[in-house]
Amino acid sequence: MTSTDQQLLGALRRRTVQAAADEPSVRGGDWRQATVASVTGNGTVITTDGTVARRLETYTNPTVGDLIRVDSNGLGDRTTPGRVAGSVIDPPWAAYTPTWTAGTTNPTVGNAVRTGRYQLFGKTCHVAIRIVPGSTTAFGSGAYLFGLPFPVADDIVEYVGTARLTAGSTYIGQCFASPAATTMNATFPASATPATAANMTQAAPATLANGHILRLFLTYQTA
Numbered sequence: 001m002t003s004t005d006q007q008l009l010g011a012l013r014r015r016t017v018q019a020a021a022d023e024p025s026v027r028g029g030d031w032r033q034a035t036v037a038s039v040t041g042n043g044t045v046i047t048t049d050g051t052v053a054r055r056l057e058t059y060t061n062p063t064v065g066d067l068i069r070v071d072s073n074g075l076g077d078r079t080t081p082g083r084v085a086g087s088v089i090d091p092p093w094a095a096y097t098p099t100w101t102a103g104t105t106n107p108t109v110g111n112a113v114r115t116g117r118y119q120l121f122g123k124t125c126h127v128a129i130r131i132v133p134g135s136t137t138a139f140g141s142g143a144y145l146f147g148l149p150f151p152v153a154d155d156i157v158e159y160v161g162t163a164r165l166t167a168g169s170t171y172i173g174q175c176f177a178s179p180a181a182t183t184m185n186a187t188f189p190a191s192a193t194p195a196t197a198a199n200m201t202q203a204a205p206a207t208l209a210n211g212h213i214l215r216l217f218l219t220y221q222t223a
């Protein structure tokens with residue numbers, strides 16, 4: 001082989017290596033954009049084309065519909081650092097109708113207005129409830145329970161939120177959800193002295209009537 005042939009072969013090799021480095025189908029690694037179709041419980045997301053990508057620590061609160069970056073290598077591994085700029089970061093608030101039950105006799109809702117909204121970030125759920133009794137509402141008896149949009153995680157942690165009842169006067173209390181629960185209750189001060197609390201009933205902290213407004217807000221981990 002002449003020196004000219006050797007130089008030509010060397011140049012050809014260099015061009016081949018460079019071409020392979022520039023071509024994803026040759027080097028087996030690349031990145032692309034994709035849309036999240038579902039979020040699994042094992043740290044991965046599945047895109048609309050069926051690709052399974054493992055989330056990096058930078059990708060928090062994955063949500064269906066996220067526009068993400070998916071990185072891949074020659075071994076078929078796929079990871080995602082998270083959303084690309086311009087995609088929706090905060091999932092929208094969704095509507096639901098909370099149940100309203102009681103420990104002894106369930107209320108008859110009648111023309112009461114029950115409004116619920118929730119926002120889900122992975123397994124973190126923010127929920128807000130507004131209940132306004134109507135003229136045909138029967139209030140039942142016993143401690144009230146209000147339905148959550150998703151069950152609470154079966155863990156040792158309980159979750160405490162805020163409650164506000166407008167019933168002539170305004171009463172400030174708390175709402176509470178136990179592990180694995182599907183409902184939460186509301187507690188209000190039973191008396192001014194001592195400042196103890198009791199579960200909300202049809203008669204406590206005030207006798208409920210048409211037009212009263214109960215508001216609840218809670219953040220908890222879903223199952």
